[in-house]
Amino acid sequence: MTDQAPTIPSPSSVYLHDASIHILSSTLTSLTPFSSIPELDQALFKSPPADSYILTTDRTIFYPQGGGQPADTGTIRDPERSSFVVSLVRSSVTKPTRILHLGTFPLATPSFQPSSPLIQEIDAAKRALHSRWHTAGHILALAAHQILPSAGLIDGKASHVPGSANVEFKGTIPSEYKSAIEARANELGTKDTAVYIHWWNVETMREKCQGGCEGLEDMLAGNRADGDTSGLLRAVEIEGVGSYPCGGTHLPRTSDVGRIEIRKIARKSGICRVSYAVF
Numbered sequence: 161m162t163d164q165a166p167t168i169p170s171p172s173s174v175y176l177h178d179a180s181i182h183i184l185s186s187t188l189t190s191l192t193p194f195s196s197i198p199e200l201d202q203a204l205f206k207s208p209p210a211d212s213y214i215l216t217t218d219r220t221i222f223y224p225q226g227g228g229q230p231a232d233t234g235t236i237r238d239p240e241r242s243s244f245v246v247s248l249v250r251s252s253v254t255k256p257t258r259i260l261h262l263g264t265f266p267l268a269t270p271s272f273q274p275s276s277p278l279i280q281e282i283d284a285a286k287r288a289l290h291s292r293w294h295t296a297g298h299i300l301a302l303a304a305h306q307i308l309p310s311a312g313l314i315d316g317k318a319s320h321v322p323g324s325a326n327v328e329f330k331g332t333i334p335s336e337y338k339s340a341i342e343a344r345a346n347e348l349g350t351k352d353t354a355v356y357i358h359w360w361n362v363e364t365m366r367e368k369c370q371g372g373c374e375g376l377e378d379m380l381a382g383n384r385a386d387g388d389t390s391g392l393l394r395a396v397e398i399e400g401v402g403s404y405p406c407g408g409t410h411l412p413r414t415s416d417v418g419r420i421e422i423r424k425i426a427r428k429s430g431i432c433r434v435s436y437a438v439f
């Protein structure tokens with residue numbers, strides 16, 4: 161036993177711990193013209209607007225694009241000075257724990273001072289939309305496993321981008337199961353089941369998660385290299401249904417997701433792609 165408090169992984173990435181916070185006070189740590197950040201980080205942003213800056217803070221509620229989920233947008237402002245409009249957020253590749261907020265100052269020249277207290281506010285409606293589509297993707301994948309428990313489906317990539325979302329599996333989902341999987345997904349959705357975020361070690365991840373556990377050791381090694389020695393990884397659980405390793409934002413309950421519709425099941429080179437929409 162130790163008296164030391166347990167390490168919380170990535171405490172500065174507030175969205176990982178509480179996705180319900182939409183406004184947050186933070187402190188400016190850097191404000192850099194876009195053209196002055198490392199080229200490897202510049203490559204994360206396609207065609208940034210002229211006069212763009214990269215802003216970093218001590219902590220953030222802005223979700224950076226990743227895991228199939230689009231980034232948050234919003235504002236970061238000093239009430240007495242100017243407002244920074246955030247159009248895209250990415251995790252730095254040169255320092256992965258650093259969250260880069262890309263944006264512009266539409267109404268004034270940049271006037272934030274070093275260590276300025278800044279109010280962050282994300283577009284809450286957009287966050288809710290992204291969370292709905294992301295949670296729906298996990299529900300749909302779990303429904304596919306429930307309907308075809310003996311098919312040996314292995315979870316693959318996923319995109320939760322509204323309008324072009326899909327979940328992929330290694331294995332075959334015959335088209336005739338489309339309506340049964342869709343019905344099961346909606347059954348799970350309307351049951352008003354809780355959606356939990358957990359921090360688990362690798363053993364628990366493998367024990368509890370339906371899939372997606374390939375590469376967990378690499379993920380841990382990366383975290384250690386970035387100074388996170390907790391040995392914990394993040395997972396999402398649809399209570400009583402199943403869990404996946406996941407870094408995204410979710411709705412607190414499945415009944416908020418809405419109706420899930422399977423658009424198409426496509427097969428190519430042993431991969432089954434289930435495209436879906438949420439209404």
Ligand SMILES: [Zn+2]
Nearest residue numbers: 405406407408
């Ligand atoms: Zn996820």
